[in-house]
Amino acid sequence: MTEREYNECVNHYADNVYRFILKNLRHEEDARDVVQGSFEKMWVNRLQIDNEKCKSYLFTVAYHQMIDHIRKNKRISLKEDFGENERGAVKQHSNAKRILDEALSKLSETQRSLVMLKDYEGYNYAEIGQITGLNESQVKVYLHRARLQLRAYIVKPENVI
Amino acid sequence: MNIDRHNYETIFLLYVDNELSATDRKTVEQFVQENADLKPELELLLDSTLPVEGFSYGSTEQLYRNEIELDNLQEQLLMHLDNELDNSSKKEIERQIGSENNVKKEWQLWQQTKLDADEQIIFNDKKSLYRHERSHVISMRTWRMIAAAAILLIGLFTGVSILKKDNSTETSTARNQPTSQGNKRQVAGKNESVAANNTAASSNNSTEQHIAASKAVKEKDENNPPTAIAPDRNNITTDNKDNDNNIVVDKKENNNKPVIDKTSLENINKQGSNNSNTATVLNNKRNEVVSPERAHNEIAVVPVREKVTAPTSPIIDYNSIPPMPDSYAKTASVNEGSPENNNKIVYMNEETVSRSKVGGIFRKVKRVIERNANINTGKGVKIAGFEIALK
Numbered sequence: 001m002t003e004r005e006y007n008e009c010v011n012h013y014a015d016n017v018y019r020f021i022l023k024n025l026r027h028e029e030d031a032r033d034v035v036q037g038s039f040e041k042m043w044v045n046r047l048q049i050d051n052e053k054c055k056s057y058l059f060t061v062a063y064h065q066m067i068d069h070i071r072k073n074k075r076i077s078l079k080e081d082f083g084e085n086e087r088g089a090v091k092q093h094s095n096a097k098r099i100l101d102e103a104l105s106k107l108s109e110t111q112r113s114l115v116m117l118k119d120y121e122g123y124n125y126a127e128i129g130q131i132t133g134l135n136e137s138q139v140k141v142y143l144h145r146a147r148l149q150l151r152a153y154i155v156k157p158e159n160v161i
Numbered sequence: 162m163n164i165d166r167h168n169y170e171t172i173f174l175l176y177v178d179n180e181l182s183a184t185d186r187k188t189v190e191q192f193v194q195e196n197a198d199l200k201p202e203l204e205l206l207l208d209s210t211l212p213v214e215g216f217s218y219g220s221t222e223q224l225y226r227n228e229i230e231l232d233n234l235q236e237q238l239l240m241h242l243d244n245e246l247d248n249s250s251k252k253e254i255e256r257q258i259g260s261e262n263n264v265k266k267e268w269q270l271w272q273q274t275k276l277d278a279d280e281q282i283i284f285n286d287k288k289s290l291y292r293h294e295r296s297h298v299i300s301m302r303t304w305r306m307i308a309a310a311a312i313l314l315i316g317l318f319t320g321v322s323i324l325k326k327d328n329s330t331e332t333s334t335a336r337n338q339p340t341s342q343g344n345k346r347q348v349a350g351k352n353e354s355v356a357a358n359n360t361a362a363s364s365n366n367s368t369e370q371h372i373a374a375s376k377a378v379k380e381k382d383e384n385n386p387p388t389a390i391a392p393d394r395n396n397i398t399t400d401n402k403d404n405d406n407n408i409v410v411d412k413k414e415n416n417n418k419p420v421i422d423k424t425s426l427e428n429i430n431k432q433g434s435n436n437s438n439t440a441t442v443l444n445n446k447r448n449e450v451v452s453p454e455r456a457h458n459e460i461a462v463v464p465v466r467e468k469v470t471a472p473t474s475p476i477i478d479y480n481s482i483p484p485m486p487d488s489y490a491k492t493a494s495v496n497e498g499s500p501e502n503n504n505k506i507v508y509m510n511e512e513t514v515s516r517s518k519v520g521g522i523f524r525k526v527k528r529v530i531e532r533n534a535n536i537n538t539g540k541g542v543k544i545a546g547f548e549i550a551l552k
Contacts (some may be wrong), residue, residue: 118243
């Protein structure tokens with residue numbers, strides 16, 4: 001990967017990675033730190049990276065850095081405290097979307113990551129498995145369980161209206 | 162069970178709720194018959210209970226579900242939602258969604274769990290992510306440009322000095338050699354360069370004419386003290402006022418000094434063009450008789466390596482000598498290879514001296530600089546291309 005290819009990768013995928021991390025962490029500054037750390041690692045290892053695989057490499061690094069960040073800071077147990085940041089970063093456009101985001105926040109970070117990698121980035125089970133370090137069957141089972149939880153939250157009587 | 166008029170209310174409630182055994186119920190019914198005034202109270206309690214009504218759901222087939230089939234459908238719908246089905250399975254599930262309402266409702270419900278991929282969250286600080294490899298180009302700031310110019314100038318003058326020295330060594334035509342004939346006149350100076358003379362002369366006169374005069378001298382009187390015509394290198398420059406090209410030593414002032422006649426001149430020219438060891442005279446357009454002092458300053462180079470053959474003819478007037486076709490003598494040199502050259506004066510044209518093109522460029526640059534700056538070279542001490550004037 002050349003310097004030009006790296007900077008093109010920044011232009012193409014910085015927003016995607018930021019969305020992926022911000023939706024998981026729900027904290028802007030932490031998400032920026034993870035994104036910058038991910039690109040920094042990609043820059044350092046650019047000579048070993050194939051430009052065709054730069055996106056999956058970037059998401060892999062970002063996912064693992066995010067997991068490390070969560071485990072280190074235990075942000076997941078304090079997620080209610082980030083309500084202001086979340087509202088500032090993610091604008092709610094509709095009630096259905098708000099309910100879905102709430103349902104998404106109830107998932108574990110692994111399930112949430114699987115759903116976002118599938119729906120936002122369009123990766124297949126095998127690619128998601130490479131990024132998250134799971135095998136294809138695990139991805140399939142975890143993803144379906146996550147869908148069932150989302151569905152159960154959406155069809156709750158208080159969320160139907 | 163004992164029932165009497167004190168505890169009959171509790172037992173009547175248990176009777177209505179059908180919580181008593183069959184024997185106890187018979188006991189309660191016998192007690193009511195023995196106490197007829199309590200029978201309306203029991204009937205009132207029995208009327209407070211809801212009547213048992215028969216309800217029929219009708220067809221219950223729609224309620225039956227095959228648990229395995231339902232899971233398979235959900236999985237197919239989820240796989241379809243994740244776009245992981247092959248084409249045949251995809252067409253089949255789409256057909257079911259279109260044809261069966263319950264499948265369609267399930268599909269719509271699953272679709273609500275899918276995130277919107279068009280949602281945009283912009284990372285505003287992309288500039289912090291850009292990286293650039295270190296460039297090997299060094300920016301030229303003012304002091305760096307000055308330093309580079311100084312280095313170039315020093316290198317230029319050093320190169321000129323070296324080339325000049327080399328040329329003077331290569332083209333040296335005159336050397337002051339001690340001879341056994343101490344009373345003979347020698348027209349030579351050690352380590353003198355014809356090129357240097359030409360350069361000095363041209364620069365001082367600011368003209369395009371070159372001093373190309375040379376002469377052959379003959380020692381007439383051995384008793385006369387030797388006079389070296391060839392000047393020192395630092396005294397080669399000519400007077401600006403006297404921009405003469407050809408020099409002839411005046412007989413009146415140099416009675417015992419060599420003279421040149423036509424025949425010897427012709428011989429000298431022929432031999433000089435062939436790099437012979439005979440002195441040659443190269444005339445320019447104008448000829449002039451000058452004093453030895455002037456000649457001393459104006460002669461470019463008069464190297465002497467041998468005794469010059471004395472011409473037999475008397476002093477001639479060089480004004481009557483027609484200019485030679487190639488009168489621009491530029492360089493003279495000594496052929497030191499042959500032992501026959503000893504004690505002979507040799508003049509060579511510049512074309513016969515090997516010079517590099519780079520050296521010629523440097524000489525031209527030097528001349529231009531000296532002309533423009535009106536620099537009188539040759540009057541000072543030169544160190545590394547710089548000349549210090551001596552007064």
